[in-house]
Amino acid sequence: MNSLSKAAKMSISSLASTYGIKNVNLLRTQGFIDGKWVGDSTSTFDVTNPATDDLLLKVSNLTVDDAHKAIKSSSDAFKSFKTTTARYRADILNKMYHLLMDNVDDLAIICSLENGKPVADSAGEVKYAASFYQWFGEEAQRLTGDVIPSNIPSNRIITVKQPVGVVGILTPWNFPLAMISRKVGAAIATGCTAVVKPASETPLSALAMAYLAHEAGLPKGVFNILPVDHATTKSIGELFCEDDTIKKVSFTGSTGVGSVLMTQSAKTLKKLSFELGGNAPFIVFEDADIDKAVEGALISKLRQSGQTCVCANRLYIHESIYDEFTEKLVAKVKKCKLGNGLTEGTTHGPLVHSRAVDKVQQHVKDCLDKGATLLLGGKVRTDLGPNFHDLTVIGDVTQEMAVAHEETFGPLVPLIKFSSEEQVLEWANDTEFGLAGYFFTNNYSRIFRLGEQIECGMVGINTGAISEAAVPFGGIKHSGFGREGSKYGVNDYINIKTMVIGGL
Numbered sequence: 192m193n194s195l196s197k198a199a200k201m202s203i204s205s206l207a208s209t210y211g212i213k214n215v216n217l218l219r220t221q222g223f224i225d226g227k228w229v230g231d232s233t234s235t236f237d238v239t240n241p242a243t244d245d246l247l248l249k250v251s252n253l254t255v256d257d258a259h260k261a262i263k264s265s266s267d268a269f270k271s272f273k274t275t276t277a278r279y280r281a282d283i284l285n286k287m288y289h290l291l292m293d294n295v296d297d298l299a300i301i302c303s304l305e306n307g308k309p310v311a312d313s314a315g316e317v318k319y320a321a322s323f324y325q326w327f328g329e330e331a332q333r334l335t336g337d338v339i340p341s342n343i344p345s346n347r348i349i350t351v352k353q354p355v356g357v358v359g360i361l362t363p364w365n366f367p368l369a370m371i372s373r374k375v376g377a378a379i380a381t382g383c384t385a386v387v388k389p390a391s392e393t394p395l396s397a398l399a400m401a402y403l404a405h406e407a408g409l410p411k412g413v414f415n416i417l418p419v420d421h422a423t424t425k426s427i428g429e430l431f432c433e434d435d436t437i438k439k440v441s442f443t444g445s446t447g448v449g450s451v452l453m454t455q456s457a458k459t460l461k462k463l464s465f466e467l468g469g470n471a472p473f474i475v476f477e478d479a480d481i482d483k484a485v486e487g488a489l490i491s492k493l494r495q496s497g498q499t500c501v502c503a504n505r506l507y508i509h510e511s512i513y514d515e516f517t518e519k520l521v522a523k524v525k526k527c528k529l530g531n532g533l534t535e536g537t538t539h540g541p542l543v544h545s546r547a548v549d550k551v552q553q554h555v556k557d558c559l560d561k562g563a564t565l566l567l568g569g570k571v572r573t574d575l576g577p578n579f580h581d582l583t584v585i586g587d588v589t590q591e592m593a594v595a596h597e598e599t600f601g602p603l604v605p606l607i608k609f610s611s612e613e614q615v616l617e618w619a620n621d622t623e624f625g626l627a628g629y630f631f632t633n634n635y636s637r638i639f640r641l642g643e644q645i646e647c648g649m650v651g652i653n654t655g656a657i658s659e660a661a662v663p664f665g666g667i668k669h670s671g672f673g674r675e676g677s678k679y680g681v682n683d684y685i686n687i688k689t690m691v692i693g694g695l
């Protein structure tokens with residue numbers, strides 16, 4: 192085990208005292224392999240605060256060689272972990288739930304520092320992350336098989352659910368705690384072991400969680416964390432897909448990277464689950480409760496400044512209520528406060544990096560060049576920091592503009608008028624993506640009609656907030672496959688084995 196240099200220890204204690212992080216053990220700058228903190232200060236990468244671009248900590252940049260060690264450790268651990276009882280795994284998951292809840296404030300500060308989101312949102316994320324450990328602790332005890340009647344009188348058919356083995360997990364920066372716990376919770380529940388590569392922007396939250404997993408008594412090798420820089424990321428992705436010891440890869444991120452990972456997995460015929468990009472339609476019908484729809488739009492479109500895979504991307508408003516909805520929405524957005532996530536009163540933080548700001552600007556420009564009307568915002572806000580963009584509302588957007596077809600992943604609210612259910616359904620489904628969709632109506636036949644016809648994995652009806660541990664989370668079309676959370680979330684981590692007993 193490499194111990195920390197004096198300089199690294201000093202940077203940790205200075206960060207903790209600057210931001211009031213009480214449990215300094217949560218701040219880690221090394222990777223976690225085989226139950227040990229590994230990596231030294233000779234090869235590191237910078238973790239910065241997107242609100243300021245200030246350096247937070249230098250984190251060890253692990254190597255492909257380290258990844259091989261993590262896979263070996265995970266494979267060794269699997270031999271005994273797969274034989275543990277559901278009760279044992281449930282107890283550990285329950286301890287992880289309580290440890291996350293006991294450390295909400297510190298984890299929220301760490302998350303806001305590296306991700307930029309307002310600290311209240313980060314605290315919400317910590318609780319959301321913890322809820323997956325709680326949920327999967329409960330699911331662990333319900334992995335029951337079947338006894339199936341055979342058509343051969345002397346035979347009996349029995350199925351058992353067995354863990355798939357070592358799992359490779361690749362997670363994004365927008366939910367640095369919850370995306371890991373939604374996957375790792377299911378892995379632990381089923382008796383799998385995991386090697387996790389967190390996003391290079393947000394390794395600190397992941398490392399804090401590894402520390403808590405260790406505290407919860409998770410055996411060595413069950414949960415390994417590999418922090419790596421952007422340049423090394425591709426090789427780790429390749430290794431996860433091409434190494435036969437890894438039996439499953441779970442990825443949350445862009446559709447482009449998902450497609451690369453799928454190609455790389457062809458030779459090993461890897462079990463995959465992908466949660467990818469979206470282009471969620473948000474429809475408000477003439478019979479909707481407009482105030483509730485405005486509230487829903489604010490949550491769904493601007494949660495985490497628009498950087499959520501289930502964020503509404505294009506808002507379709509019935510022509511008869513368009514003016515009222517627009518006026519109320521603009522008034523609500525004006526009350527939001529853009530700023531540093533750690534400043535009191537901030538409701539919306541920066542974007543993750545300058546490329547994300549550029550993407551919002553491209554969509555704003557495309558809308559305005561093609562004749563849309565700027566109703567609020569529209570500008571890059573360098574006065575607030577390097578990665579800020581105004582919360583922006585644009586009216587008179589049409590289906591011909593880029594934002595109707597590409598995910599912005601930022602704080603742009605484009606408003607498109609429609610006149611009939613048939614027309615808006617066609618527009619809503621005119622996309623290769625199918626993660627989330629939303630609509631507001633008080634017509635009960637429409638709820639079922641549209642709920643069934645809209646092409647996406649998850650539909651919010653009269654609500655803009657759909658996420659919780661009980662929800663089967665995932666998409667269709669180019670938004671990926673597999674379901675996370677819910678009673679289905681364990682399915683991708685198990686193999687069903689059939690035993691046919693004859694001669695009875």
Ligand SMILES: NC(=O)c1ccc[n+]([C@@H]2O[C@H](COP(=O)([O-])OP(=O)(O)OC[C@H]3O[C@@H](n4cnc5c(N)ncnc54)[C@H](O)[C@@H]3O)[C@@H](O)[C@H]2O)c1
Nearest residue numbers: 362363389390391424425428444445448466467468500600
């Ligand atoms: N579904 C989601 O929750 C989610 C989250 C973040 C981003 N996204 C999508 O991604 C777009 C932009 O975000 P981004 O550029 O950070 O996404 P991205 O796909 O480039 O990155 C997401 C994660 O994948 C990793 N990654 C990147 N290239 C990889 C490779 N070759 N092999 C293995 N892992 C790799 C990154 O390190 C990161 O951890 C958004 O428009 C959105 O569609 C989706």
Ligand SMILES: O=CCCC(=O)O
Nearest residue numbers: 365366499500501658
């Ligand atoms: O951005 C991806 C996941 C967001 C959520 O779980 O609500």
